[in-house]
Amino acid sequence: MKIELTVNGTARALDLDPRVTLLDALREHLKLTGSKKGCDHGQCGACTVIAGGRRINACLSLAVMHDGDEITTVEGLAEATGGTLQQAFVRNDGMQCGYCTPGQLCSATAMLDELREGWPSHVSDDLNGPYELTHEEVSERMSGNLCRCSCYPGINAAITEAGAAK
Amino acid sequence: MSLDLKIDGPDREHRPDHLAQNVLGHEIDRPDGWLKVKGEATYAAETFPEGLVHGILVRAPGIGRVSCANLEDVRNMPEVLAVVRDERLLRNAAQGGANEAPVQGVDTAEYVGQPVALVVAETFEAARHAAVALTVEIDGVEAPVDPEAVVPEEPDNQISTRGDLDGAMRHAPYSIDVVYTTASMNSAAMEPHAATAVWDGEVLTLRGALQMLKFNRNELADSLGLPPERVRILAPYVGGGFGSKLGISADCVAAAVAAMELNRPVRVVQHRRDVFEVNVRRSETRQRIRLACDTQGRLTGLGHEALVSNLPKEEFFEPVLQASYFAYAAANRDLRLKAARINRPATGSVRAPGEAVGVTVFEAAIDELAVKTGIDPIELRLRNIPEKDPDTGVPFSSHRLEATLKDGSERFGWNERDPAPRQRREGEWWIGTGMAAAFRVNMITPAEARITLDGDRATVESDMTDIGTGSYVIFQQIAAEILGLPTGKVDVRLGDTAYPPGSGSGGSFGAASTGTAVWLAGMEIRRALAERLGCDESEMTLRDGYVTHGNRRVPLADLVGGGAFSGHGRVEPGDAQEKVRQATYGAHFAEVGVNDVTGEVRVRRMLGSFSAGRILNPRTARSQCHGGMIWGIGMALTEEMTHDRRDGHVVNRDFAGYHVPVNADVPPLDVYFVEELDDWAGPLQVKGIGELSICGSGGAIFNAIHHACGARLRDFPATPDRVLAALS
Numbered sequence: 001m002k003i004e005l006t007v008n009g010t011a012r013a014l015d016l017d018p019r020v021t022l023l024d025a026l027r028e029h030l031k032l033t034g035s036k037k038g039c040d041h042g043q044c045g046a047c048t049v050i051a052g053g054r055r056i057n058a059c060l061s062l063a064v065m066h067d068g069d070e071i072t073t074v075e076g077l078a079e080a081t082g083g084t085l086q087q088a089f090v091r092n093d094g095m096q097c098g099y100c101t102p103g104q105l106c107s108a109t110a111m112l113d114e115l116r117e118g119w120p121s122h123v124s125d126d127l128n129g130p131y132e133l134t135h136e137e138v139s140e141r142m143s144g145n146l147c148r149c150s151c152y153p154g155i156n157a158a159i160t161e162a163g164a165a166k
Numbered sequence: 167m168s169l170d171l172k173i174d175g176p177d178r179e180h181r182p183d184h185l186a187q188n189v190l191g192h193e194i195d196r197p198d199g200w201l202k203v204k205g206e207a208t209y210a211a212e213t214f215p216e217g218l219v220h221g222i223l224v225r226a227p228g229i230g231r232v233s234c235a236n237l238e239d240v241r242n243m244p245e246v247l248a249v250v251r252d253e254r255l256l257r258n259a260a261q262g263g264a265n266e267a268p269v270q271g272v273d274t275a276e277y278v279g280q281p282v283a284l285v286v287a288e289t290f291e292a293a294r295h296a297a298v299a300l301t302v303e304i305d306g307v308e309a310p311v312d313p314e315a316v317v318p319e320e321p322d323n324q325i326s327t328r329g330d331l332d333g334a335m336r337h338a339p340y341s342i343d344v345v346y347t348t349a350s351m352n353s354a355a356m357e358p359h360a361a362t363a364v365w366d367g368e369v370l371t372l373r374g375a376l377q378m379l380k381f382n383r384n385e386l387a388d389s390l391g392l393p394p395e396r397v398r399i400l401a402p403y404v405g406g407g408f409g410s411k412l413g414i415s416a417d418c419v420a421a422a423v424a425a426m427e428l429n430r431p432v433r434v435v436q437h438r439r440d441v442f443e444v445n446v447r448r449s450e451t452r453q454r455i456r457l458a459c460d461t462q463g464r465l466t467g468l469g470h471e472a473l474v475s476n477l478p479k480e481e482f483f484e485p486v487l488q489a490s491y492f493a494y495a496a497a498n499r500d501l502r503l504k505a506a507r508i509n510r511p512a513t514g515s516v517r518a519p520g521e522a523v524g525v526t527v528f529e530a531a532i533d534e535l536a537v538k539t540g541i542d543p544i545e546l547r548l549r550n551i552p553e554k555d556p557d558t559g560v561p562f563s564s565h566r567l568e569a570t571l572k573d574g575s576e577r578f579g580w581n582e583r584d585p586a587p588r589q590r591r592e593g594e595w596w597i598g599t600g601m602a603a604a605f606r607v608n609m610i611t612p613a614e615a616r617i618t619l620d621g622d623r624a625t626v627e628s629d630m631t632d633i634g635t636g637s638y639v640i641f642q643q644i645a646a647e648i649l650g651l652p653t654g655k656v657d658v659r660l661g662d663t664a665y666p667p668g669s670g671s672g673g674s675f676g677a678a679s680t681g682t683a684v685w686l687a688g689m690e691i692r693r694a695l696a697e698r699l700g701c702d703e704s705e706m707t708l709r710d711g712y713v714t715h716g717n718r719r720v721p722l723a724d725l726v727g728g729g730a731f732s733g734h735g736r737v738e739p740g741d742a743q744e745k746v747r748q749a750t751y752g753a754h755f756a757e758v759g760v761n762d763v764t765g766e767v768r769v770r771r772m773l774g775s776f777s778a779g780r781i782l783n784p785r786t787a788r789s790q791c792h793g794g795m796i797w798g799i800g801m802a803l804t805e806e807m808t809h810d811r812r813d814g815h816v817v818n819r820d821f822a823g824y825h826v827p828v829n830a831d832v833p834p835l836d837v838y839f840v841e842e843l844d845d846w847a848g849p850l851q852v853k854g855i856g857e858l859s860i861c862g863s864g865g866a867i868f869n870a871i872h873h874a875c876g877a878r879l880r881d882f883p884a885t886p887d888r889v890l891a892a893l894s
């Protein structure tokens with residue numbers, strides 16, 4: 001099937017087997033291997049990308065469902081956001097092996113937007129914001145992104161630092 | 167030329183302290199960090215050689231003789247290129263350092279989940295479809311899958327006894343005799359094992375998710391029937407290993423066999439469910455601990471008996487007792503490891519094999535003795551620190567347990583604790599604190615590295631890997647320090663068997679082993695530079711790309727001139743191994759809440775104080791400690807591979823069923839390093855840090871659970887059902 005995706009600001013035409021996931025379209029067909037495959041069924045968050053402004057697990061979505069969508073992957077994050085969060089990840093050692101890192105970065109970028117827009121989380125005291133960037137809120141909102149190296153302290157420090165800088 | 171060092175004795179020079187660049191011991195950014203945050207670090211399944219095709223492993227649904235009735239039909243499916251049923255395919259991953267092929271074969275499945283075929287197709291989607299279509303029939307046999315139901319082997323070299331433990335137990339004023347269990351566990355690195363194989367008719371080049379390339383090359387060559395010179399392995403970035411990538415895995419051989427057969431590059435990526443079955447897992451354990459002490463809490467008897475398991479024909483057995491040989495003194499001792507041969511997926515090294523479960527359980531048992539005697543748990547440990555290795559009688563190279571216990575206790579505020587359990591309640595929650603000591607053997611293994619100095623730019627090369635541990639940055643720091651260069655002037659190239667063989671990543675020995683090789687390579691260059699200057703290398707100062715000798719200061723690039731300098735270092739363990747007992751030590755502290763209604767346990771804060779030689783980069787070292795402590799949370803509360811009682815298959819073989827700690831499970835963690843320069847650890851005084859922090863951390867949590875609610879759990883993990891049962 002023929003589709004068009006706008007990936008990191010560039011229009012990309014693709015002709016895909018309908019079974020191809022958005023993740024494999026990015027990794028295999030557009031050779032944007034920054035987005036990672038950790039489980040291929042929605043359990044780890046390594047494949048998180050931003051589609052239409054929202055974070056999604058790209059492995060759980062077929063590429064053909066995204067015809068016309070705007071996708072931001074880790075490769076386009078610095079340009080889209082200025083790279084503050086990425087710098088904070090390096091400085092705070094928000095990574096070890098780096099395999100979950102692109103997913104963490106995309107997820108955190110969208111998460112900070114959700115927080116600013118006043119979306120509540122499971123640990124929020126009430127349903128009406130605004131919400132603070134507390135340890136509890138960050139760790140709850142980032143729990144869809146597993147890190148087996150267990151860099152959560154560094155990840156949270158980086159997100160808190162970058163979130164405060166905004 | 168090469169500068170070689172065998173570590174036979176202490177090194178009291180402490181040269182790193184007398185160099186001028188001052189980058190060792192500082193928080194330098196990982197050079198690979200920038201690639202990782204931009205998505206530019208390429209892992210095993212992220213290259214696209216011309217003509218690349220995709221392979222999917224098919225696994226056995228039972229134990230017994232294997233046949234595939236519709237093999238030909240599947241071969242004829244659209245886009246399918248081959249169904250490989252080759253006797254060279256691996257039964258399970260090689261053990262760490264195997265250096266030869268592991269057990270191979272696809273005709274018989276010896277555990278449920280064993281790879282029995284590889285389906286290769288033009289696209290990933292077609293290969294996956296065909297792999298699902300392949301029917302695998304099993305002519306089943308009865309196979310033992312329960313470690314408790316077979317008569318275990320008792321290897322002689324795994325028994326160490328002294329004195330009369332039974333007598334000591336009978337006569338002691340205080341004793342405990344308790345049985346703990348720990349669960350079958352999985353490394354579950356985030357990058358699934360993957361291999362991309364390219365065959366040019368002469369040389370097989372494989373990009374893999376592997377930790378120890380010099381061994382992996384021999385393992386792969388042996389598996390394929392090729393001489394090692396015709397195998398090259400690349401693994402510049404590895405998405406976590408934790409032991410599961412020490413030896414070559416099924417994907418490597420399958421991709422290589424298919425590539426050689428089809429003359430096309432083949433990529434095989436393990437599905438997450440494969441990862442849980444076809445590599446190696448941490449053995450479940452049953453551990454009986456016996457402790458006897460006098461009225462002052464001095465141990466008179468110490469028994470540690472463990473039952474572990476593995477598949478037939480595997481040589482590895484989780485070395486549960488490894489720290490019990492030297493951790494505490496007691497005149498009467500009985501240590502023995504028993505090994506059950508069963509047909510569950512293979513066991514092997516997982517982060518801190520041995521101590522991760524052995525120390526964790528032992529430290530929980532010691533807490534039971536402390537409660538029984540009424541002696542503070544820290545004090546009880548302090549009273550039992552041995553003068554010398556209780557097993558062999560040799561001295562310790564350095565022993566900082568007392569310092570870490572005191573440091574951690576002070577920072578955690580241990581003294582404010584009411585020792586009585588079940589005293590603090592907040593709503594539904596019982597709150598309590600616990601502690602445990604950490605022990606881990608320290609090793610150096612043979613390693614080589616090369617540095618090339620061209621002008622004022624240095625390049626470090628070794629086949630060593632960086633699996634997230636920070637190899638790139640610490641080698642950059644070591645080379646920068648010894649050559650007097652800013653770190654930005656040092657490039658580090660790793661993960662290619664074309665480079666000198668490093669130690670590989672495993673057993674926490676990477677920094678000390680390959681790091682020392684890098685140091686030696688730098689020292690060889692220093693000496694050559696000094697020779698050119700006409701002085702001894704210790705008389706010149708190298709800093710910021712300048713060489714100073716007496717009142718002469720010249721740019722390094724001028725001294726180097728047109729031709730590059732090359733240095734090669736090689737280190738190997740020597741007599742020091744026999745002369746001293748060398749280990750790393752630490753202290754864990756945890757505060758938990760135990761929900762009286764639901765049985766849920768939440769860790770509220772954790773603190774670790776560790777001594778592990780010279781800390782090269784506190785930031786990456788701290789991250790390693792965070793990792794180990796968090797793995798301790800997993801071991802204590804959630805991680806458990808469940809094996810089906812009938813055929814041993816892994817019931818929960820993905821992240822939905824196997825619960826690794828997520829962000830919300832982890833409270834703020836504090837990590838402190840107690841200064842230690844161990845002269846027996848080579849010229850850098852560096853020791854391993856990647857595993858120490860998992861040794862005992864789960865024990866601190868278990869002890870905190872007891873302090874919180876008064877219930878003593880002895881089965882890891884403390885899931886809500888177990889906690890509720892213990893509460894009532």
Ligand code: FES
Nearest residue numbers: 040042044045059
């Ligand atoms: S790869 Fe998509 S959630 Fe794991």
Ligand code: FES
Nearest residue numbers: 096098100147149
């Ligand atoms: S950095 Fe390795 S999994 Fe997160």
